[in-house]
Amino acid sequence: xxxxxxxxxxxxxxxxxxxxxxxxxxxxxxxxxxxxxxxxxxxxxxxxxxxxxxxxxxxxxxxxxxxxxxxxxxxxxxxxxxxxxxxxxxxxxxxxxxxxxxxxxxxxxxxxxxxxxxxxxxxxxxxxxxxxxxxxxxxxxxxxxxxxxxxxxxxxxxxxxxxxxxxxxxxxxxxxxxxxxxxxxxxxxxxxxxxxxxxxxxxxxxxxxxxxxxxxxxxxxxxxxxxxxxxxxxxxxxxxxxxxxxxxxxxxxxxxxxxxxxxxxxxxxxxxxxxxxxxxxxxxxxxxxxxxxxxxxxxxxxxxxxxxxxxxxxxxxxxxxxxxxxxxxxxxxxxxxxxxxxxxxxxxxxxxxxxxxxxxxxxxxxxxxxxxxxxxxxxxxxxxxxxxx
Amino acid sequence: xxxxxxxxxxxxxxxxxxxxxxxxxxxxxxxxxxxxxxxxxxxxxxxxxxxxxxxxxxxxxxxxxxxxxxxxxxxxxxxxxxxxxxxxxx
Numbered sequence: 398x399x400x401x402x403x404x405x406x407x408x409x410x411x412x413x414x415x416x417x418x419x420x421x422x423x424x425x426x427x428x429x430x431x432x433x434x435x436x437x438x439x440x441x442x443x444x445x446x447x448x449x450x451x452x453x454x455x456x457x458x459x460x461x462x463x464x465x466x467x468x469x470x471x472x473x474x475x476x477x478x479x480x481x482x483x484x485x486x487x488x489x490x491x492x493x494x495x496x497x498x499x500x501x502x503x504x505x506x507x508x509x510x511x512x513x514x515x516x517x518x519x520x521x522x523x524x525x526x527x528x529x530x531x532x533x534x535x536x537x538x539x540x541x542x543x544x545x546x547x548x549x550x551x552x553x554x555x556x557x558x559x560x561x562x563x564x565x566x567x568x569x570x571x572x573x574x575x576x577x578x579x580x581x582x583x584x585x586x587x588x589x590x591x592x593x594x595x596x597x598x599x600x601x602x603x604x605x606x607x608x609x610x611x612x613x614x615x616x617x618x619x620x621x622x623x624x625x626x627x628x629x630x631x632x633x634x635x636x637x638x639x640x641x642x643x644x645x646x647x648x649x650x651x652x653x654x655x656x657x658x659x660x661x662x663x664x665x666x667x668x669x670x671x672x673x674x675x676x677x678x679x680x681x682x683x684x685x686x687x688x689x690x691x692x693x694x695x696x697x698x699x700x701x702x703x704x705x706x707x708x709x710x711x712x713x714x715x716x717x718x719x720x721x722x723x724x725x726x727x728x729x730x731x732x733x734x735x736x737x738x739x740x741x742x743x744x745x746x747x748x749x750x751x752x753x754x755x756x757x758x759x760x761x762x763x764x765x766x767x768x769x770x771x772x773x774x775x776x777x778x779x780x781x782x783x784x785x786x
Numbered sequence: 787x788x789x790x791x792x793x794x795x796x797x798x799x800x801x802x803x804x805x806x807x808x809x810x811x812x813x814x815x816x817x818x819x820x821x822x823x824x825x826x827x828x829x830x831x832x833x834x835x836x837x838x839x840x841x842x843x844x845x846x847x848x849x850x851x852x853x854x855x856x857x858x859x860x861x862x863x864x865x866x867x868x869x870x871x872x873x874x875x876x
Contacts, residue, residue, distance in 0.1 A: 531838070531839070531842065541854075542855075547853040547855070548853055549845075549851055549853055549854070550838060550854070551842070561849075562851065565849070565850070565851045566851065753835065754833045754834060754835035754836070755835075758809075759810065759835065759836065
């Protein structure tokens with residue numbers, strides 16, 4: 398077997414996807430017209446799979462903030478903060494995030510993926526243990542595996558399964574980090590965070606919650622599921638991304654623990670990556686300001702989510718377990734999922750194709766994500782196109 | 787727990803046979819008879835996710851903790867039995 402033979406499987410996967418129609422992993426938008434509309438193969442297409450929860454990507458104030466930063470601070474930082482120094486706006490965003498989450502400190506990373514790698518690889522070491530929800534995002538798996546800690550999985554959102562594993566750890570429970578998401582990205586279901594917090598306190602463990610998909614979506618102030626369930630101050634480390642509700646790119650960690658400030662000296666994904674460009678920081682700050690000052694965005698988001706969820710439910714589709722802006726439609730098998738995904742795209746609706754092994758229970762889903770910027774008419778069109786499948 | 791590799795392998799084969807029928811009914815391997823020498827990857831064509839999911843059942847059955855790194859070299863039921871026995875001794 399040669400070095401390159403390992404790609405035979407990937408080649409077969411690519412061929413299989415292309416034979417079914419368009420490759421769902423490689424859709425090209427000719428142009429993007431707005432937060433909810435693009436053009437694919439010359440066809441105007443509703444964007445119902447871009448995680449643009451608050452619909453801020455074309456917000457005039459966010460765009461103006463980015464343009465202004467481009468003019469004043471240039472196009473990029475050309476290196477890491479360790480080597481090239483920080484811009485004042487990096488620190489300003491970190492202070493604003495700390496204030497938002499009511500934490501002592503926050504730290505900005507170049508992507509959400511880098512945030513999870515950076516935090517987990519810095520926090521965990523040899524002899525430590527991780528209890529990871531089985532449906533956790535790949536970046537959380539990768540971050541855990543980048544550390545030298547022992548990684549154990551527990552059944553998704555199953556508190557008995559978590560409790561059993563904490564019990565098995567014995568004295569090591571105090572060196573254990575429980576790693577979960579607020580809202581899970583494939584099915585849009587939420588963690589029972591209050592119960593997780595009760596277990597982590599009982600066993601003396603620590604807790605990291607990834608609020609990537611729940612920032613701006615849950616909680617009275619939009620902090621996420623931990624705030625929604627009244628346990629924000631009990632979470633040791635909150636991580637998340639700027640690439641969804643905030644319509645930009647980057648990641649963060651917020652914490653009450655002083656050690657977060659020391660991650661700058663030990664976290665390789667932070668130390669050896671170029672820092673976020675000034676325009677990205679500027680649009681993120683403006684989007685965070687809007688998230689904090691415009692509660693109507695969240696209200697519209699939920700109203701839109703309800704319209705799509707009930708519309709698809711009324712059509713008889715099997716959906717995820719709870720109403721949320723992530724609405725996953727279960728498909729019978731891989732072939733029907735690929736066929737229906739292509740049908741929707743040709744009908745002018747872009748959703749996500751979710752295939753195993755990156756899916757709960759090895760099932761196939763057409764995953765929709767709805768946003769505050771979708772119109773009622775667009776959502777009706779999405780429902781109509783599903784009805785035609 | 788009887789720590790003989792044969793005994794543990796036989797029990798694991800039994801658990802996996804039932805698990806395939808219950809949880810992976812649409813899988814081509816759902817009705818396969820599993821034995822101690824069955825290769826989970828090449829014969830049953832289980833992917834990494836399926837092996838990890840099955841491991842959750844094994845952990846609970848034997849009340850042991852098996853970390854993800856231990857799974858990287860598991861191919862056969864006998865390999866898995868070795869990991870379970872080691873975890874039980876730890």
